[in-house]
Amino acid sequence: MKIQGRLFIWLGIFILAIAVLYGVWSKEAAGTTALFLAFGLAIMIGFYLSFTARRVDALAQDNKEADVADEAGEVGFFSPHSWQPFSLAIGGALAFLAVAIGWWLLYFSAPLIFVGLWGWVFEYYRGESRNQ
8 A cells, every 4th residue: 555655645746736837827716726626635545545554564565576366365245146236227327317307307216226225235134145
């Protein structure tokens, strides 16, 4: 995480230089403010990653002698047969479409989103997977 911390700090310094340059040349408040906020965000992330890197064990990415296989391990558990993301995707698409077409479309998308979210959270607490 040391590398990522340094990367974000240097990115923040670059954005600060661009923000000052942009502010002086353009004299435009909105873009200058956005660049200064981006600088603050990059510095906060860089500081957090650097701060955290000092308190955790060294990762394989911080070791120059590390091999690719050193970072290998369990990534997580992904459900191979879940239909719930499909329901959430359709509901989310309809919800975003409601912004363009009309808010009445939310009446159709909200139940799909809620059913998909409920099913995704509780899919391993019912049916065949209940007692495993």
